[in-house]
Amino acid sequence: MGKPLIIAIDGPAASGKGTLSRRLANLYGLKHLDTGTLYRGVAWLMLRDDLDPRDAEAAAEVARAFDPEALGTADLRTPTVGRGASLVAVHEGVRKALFDFQRSFGLTPPGAVLDGRDIGTVIFPDATVKFFITASAEERAKRRYEELRVQDQSVTFENTLAELKRRDERDQNREEAPLKPAAEAEIIDTSKLTPDEVLGRASRIIDNIRKAMEA
Numbered sequence: 001m002g003k004p005l006i007i008a009i010d011g012p013a014a015s016g017k018g019t020l021s022r023r024l025a026n027l028y029g030l031k032h033l034d035t036g037t038l039y040r041g042v043a044w045l046m047l048r049d050d051l052d053p054r055d056a057e058a059a060a061e062v063a064r065a066f067d068p069e070a071l072g073t074a075d076l077r078t079p080t081v082g083r084g085a086s087l088v089a090v091h092e093g094v095r096k097a098l099f100d101f102q103r104s105f106g107l108t109p110p111g112a113v114l115d116g117r118d119i120g121t122v123i124f125p126d127a128t129v130k131f132f133i134t135a136s137a138e139e140r141a142k143r144r145y146e147e148l149r150v151q152d153q154s155v156t157f158e159n160t161l162a163e164l165k166r167r168d169e170r171d172q173n174r175e176e177a178p179l180k181p182a183a184e185a186e187i188i189d190t191s192k193l194t195p196d197e198v199l200g201r202a203s204r205i206i207d208n209i210r211k212a213m214e215a
């Protein structure tokens with residue numbers, strides 16, 4: 001059996017990471033892990049138990065005991081949980097606790113697409129292919145606002161944009177695994193591309209890399 005194919009996808013909030021990851025996983029017959037759900041899950045459990053996501057010790061303890069089953073049908077996609085996720089994600093102990101699960105998920109044949117903030121830089125520096133997916137803050141906020149307002153009429157575009165910028169800033173400026181493109185990452189700005197166009201670009205790059213590996 002060949003080496004597992006690992007596709008690392010990083011980028012800021014609502015840039016289109018998940019959309020591209022799901023499509024690539026389908027196209028290449030790989031598993032997909034949205035690693036943001038791990039940080040969102042830890043945050044959700046802490047908020048449920050009235051724990052402060054800024055408390056490094058408490059957050060690391062919840063992350064070490066993390067069992068996705070405990071989440072039940074929890075809604076992880078709310079702005080409150082997103083904010084909590086970026087607060088727990090600054091703690092070294094939390095990131096360490098979630099490291100092994102992400103590695104073994106990717107290394108199990110036939111391989112996987114993982115999306116997050118530090119996949120190409122920290123979790124899989126040895127990934128087969130790395131992408132950094134981005135878009136303007138306004139375009140990303142527009143996309144996120146369209147998603148959120150279906151469930152909650154009180155959300156506004158302005159709040160969504162402000163919250164997204166705050167979260168990006170926290171993710172980019174933290175000491176542990178800050179959000180940044182890996183040195184070898186292929187950067188795709190999706191602001192003016194359709195999901196089909198993004199998939200086309202990414203799959204051409206992957207096919208070329210795989211051909212070069214087989215040659």
Ligand SMILES: Nc1ncnc2c1ncn2[C@@H]1O[C@H](COP(=O)(O)OP(=O)(O)O)[C@@H](O)[C@H]1O
Nearest residue numbers: 013014015016017018019143147190193194195
């Ligand atoms: N290229 C694109 N053009 C327009 N909308 C997009 C594009 N890619 C994703 N979207 C939409 O933007 C929203 C956020 O995309 P998602 O893939 O969940 O982003 P992320 O995983 O980076 O947070 C979703 O509603 C998705 O359907």
Ligand SMILES: Nc1ccn([C@@H]2O[C@H](COP(=O)(O)OP(=O)(O)O)[C@@H](O)[C@H]2O)c(=O)n1
Nearest residue numbers: 012013014035036039085086089116117118
């Ligand atoms: N690999 C990852 C994935 C998410 N995260 C954190 O978790 C938060 C939520 O991630 P997400 O991928 O669900 O966020 P969206 O891009 O879907 O809005 C991010 O803002 C980061 O703070 C991280 O630090 N590292």
